[in-house]
Amino acid sequence: MSETAPPSAEDPDTRLGARIHALRAARGLTLEALAGRAAVSRAMLSRIERGESSPTAQLLGRLCGGLGITLSALFAAAEAAAGPVVRxxxxxxxxxxxxxxxxxxxxxxxxxxxxxxxxxxxxxxxxxxxxxxxxxxxxxxxxxxxxxxxxxxxxxxxxxxxxxxxxxxxxxxxxxxxxxxxxxxxxxxxxxxxxx
CATH class of the missing domain: 2.60.120.10 (Jelly Rolls)
Known part of the structure; x- marks a missing residue:
């Protein structure tokens, strides 16, 4: 009987979910509050934040609307170092x-x-x-x-x-x-x- 490995931190869905969670938390929003603002179910938002779902562009657009940010801001790495060049x-x-x-x-x-x-x-x-x-x-x-x-x-x-x-x-x-x-x-x- 084999166990499924937990999602890797390098997994795109895991990184994206963590980013959405961090942005939600920084705004003091509960799962219910963001789900309501974005017109998505609380269960779906929870799965996305845990990296268990691959959200579509349309769904991410709704979440960005609920967070008051652009898709670009969502994909910008929170820990990215500022610099004039990105290869x-x-x-x-x-x-x-x-x-x-x-x-x-x-x-x-x-x-x-x-x-x-x-x-x-x-x-x-x-x-x-x-x-x-x-x-x-x-x-x-x-x-x-x-x-x-x-x-x-x-x-x-x-x-x-x-x-x-x-x-x-x-x-x-x-x-x-x-x-x-x-x-x-x-x-x-x-x-x-x-x-x-």
Whole structure:
């Protein structure tokens, strides 16, 4: 009879769960309070924090909304040393288990910069939806590096071609869709402290 080994601290789900737990605790929120804010069940939130569940991008978006942070802030390592350079090999990467999109935190964490840069590799015909999230004073720019990206912001449909850049605010549901038969790449640039 073999025993299952506990999740490794190197396991992405364990690291992510610990990060969510730490952010929740730092805000003085109970499991019930964050679950209510994020519209997820307490049991699901508990499984995520214990590293027993691989949350989707949509679910993480809800949790970030409940915590009042961006996905970038969620993925930034709490203990990351501030520095002007982060090598590609050291940039945190996360794969959404549902849409299979890959998210790479490009900008150095802990630098105090009001700007964050994320690179997204989006699979052929991929789609991911995020619920409405309120983040006052935060802008995001979507810059298509390769391919074509379709977005729906609330009721507004927008098509971005390679090289196009869209500035938008949080506050509406967002649907990202890759209409291509091949993966595409885009950058998300977040600016904090922007004027309304």
């Amino acid at each position: 590609r090999a050291d940039q945190p990467v996360w794969d959404d288990p549902e849409s299979r999109y890959r998210r790479r935190q490009v900008s150095p964490a802990g630098s105090g910069s009001p700007v964050e840069i994320v690179e997204v590799e989006f699979p052929a015909h991929g789609r991911v939806a995020f619920d409405r999230q309120e983040l006052p004073g935060t802008d995001q720019h979507i810059w298509v590096l390769e391919g074509r990206l379709e977005l729906t912001l609330g009721e507004e449909a927008i098509r971005l071609e390679q090289g196009d850049c869209l500035r938008m605010r949080f506050g509406r549901p967002i649907l990202f869709r890759n209409p291509e038969d091949r993966p595409i790449r885009y950058a998300v640039i977040l600016g904090h402290g922007a004027a309304p």
